[in-house]
Amino acid sequence: MKVINVYPLPDKHLIGIPVSERTLLPKQYQAANPVTLSTEQVFLLPESEYNLFTHHMERRYTAGFQINTILLQNLIHWPGDWHYGDAVVFLTDPSEEMTAMLNKLSISFEQIVGDSAAWTIAADQYPKLFDIYSMMHEFDRRKAKMVAIPDMPNTPTPISLSFPKLVALATQYDGLPRLTLLMATILQNTNGTPFSVSLPDLTINGDKNTLNVVFFL
Numbered sequence: 001m002k003v004i005n006v007y008p009l010p011d012k013h014l015i016g017i018p019v020s021e022r023t024l025l026p027k028q029y030q031a032a033n034p035v036t037l038s039t040e041q042v043f044l045l046p047e048s049e050y051n052l053f054t055h056h057m058e059r060r061y062t063a064g065f066q067i068n069t070i071l072l073q074n075l076i077h078w079p080g081d082w083h084y085g086d087a088v089v090f091l092t093d094p095s096e097e098m099t100a101m102l103n104k105l106s107i108s109f110e111q112i113v114g115d116s117a118a119w120t121i122a123a124d125q126y127p128k129l130f131d132i133y134s135m136m137h138e139f140d141r142r143k144a145k146m147v148a149i150p151d152m153p154n155t156p157t158p159i160s161l162s163f164p165k166l167v168a169l170a171t172q173y174d175g176l177p178r179l180t181l182l183m184a185t186i187l188q189n190t191n192g193t194p195f196s197v198s199l200p201d202l203t204i205n206g207d208k209n210t211l212n213v214v215f216f217l
Contacts, residue, residue: 002065004057007037008047008143009097015050015146016042024056025049038075038093039115047146069147071140072098076132077116078178080171084189085123088182091116101139105131126186130199133179137200156201156216163188163211180204184211 007016017025019034019041026049034041045053057065075093082088092098093116102109102119105128110118121128161169163184170181184204187197188211196205201216 001063002057002061003068004065005040005068005070006147007040007042007070008146009044010139010142010146011097012044013047014044015047016040017045017053018042021053021057024053024060026052036094038070038095050147067147069144071143072101072136073140073176076136076179077174078182080178082182084185087123088121088126088129089118090121091118097139101135102132105135107132129179129183129186130197133176133183133199133202137202141200159215161213161215163206163213166211166213180213180215184213187211 004021005018009015016035016037022030022043025043025045029043029045029049032043034043036042054067072095075095075098077091077093079088079090089110091113092102099117107128108120108122110120112118166177166181166184170177180202184206187195187204188206188208192208194205194207196203203214205212
């Protein structure tokens with residue numbers, strides 16, 4: 001099974017294709033200079049050419065292939081040792097889109113750590129975590145739409161998680177589960193009465209003692 005990363009850029013109507021798949025691109029795009037997206041060298045293909053590219057993939061990789069869409073949520077790495085009351089210091093992979101989004105939300109940039117950038121949200125700015133989720137979700141929805149298989153229905157399914165299960169999931173996986181755990185913990189510590197907070201494809205409800213999280217996958 002061939003797995004290929006693709007990097008949709010909705011604002012530019014371009015899709016980054018790894019240089020290893022050069023021969024599947026139209027010749028005029030093979031001659032372009034590659035760029036680096038999240039540490040990978042890619043050619044930028046117009047969105048209108050993407051279906052033809054996947055057709056060539058089907059012809060070459062007859063044993064099957066999988067498109068791995070690189071979303072913004074893949075590029076943020078949340079802390080695993082955070083506790084309520086601490087600042088949230090998280091890392092992002094190199095991405096102009098990510099930097100633009102976080103600067104728009106006025107998240108403070110701290111330093112470069114290896115190939116990553118470190119960003120900080122102070123304890124009094126916790127609501128910005130919810131802003132990150134909402135903006136990132138909308139942008140990732142646009143990215144997924146760019147590379148969706150035509151006519152294939154995509155209806156999100158609600159998945160309910162108890163707080164202990166969310167803790168276990170976030171401990172195992174980086175990305176949105178960790179961010180959701182941070183947000184649920186903040187709600188648990190700042191709301192003494194029953195509450196329900198709804199974000200795009202995510203609902204967190206509960207009170208001081210219990211929490212329930214519903215994802216839409």
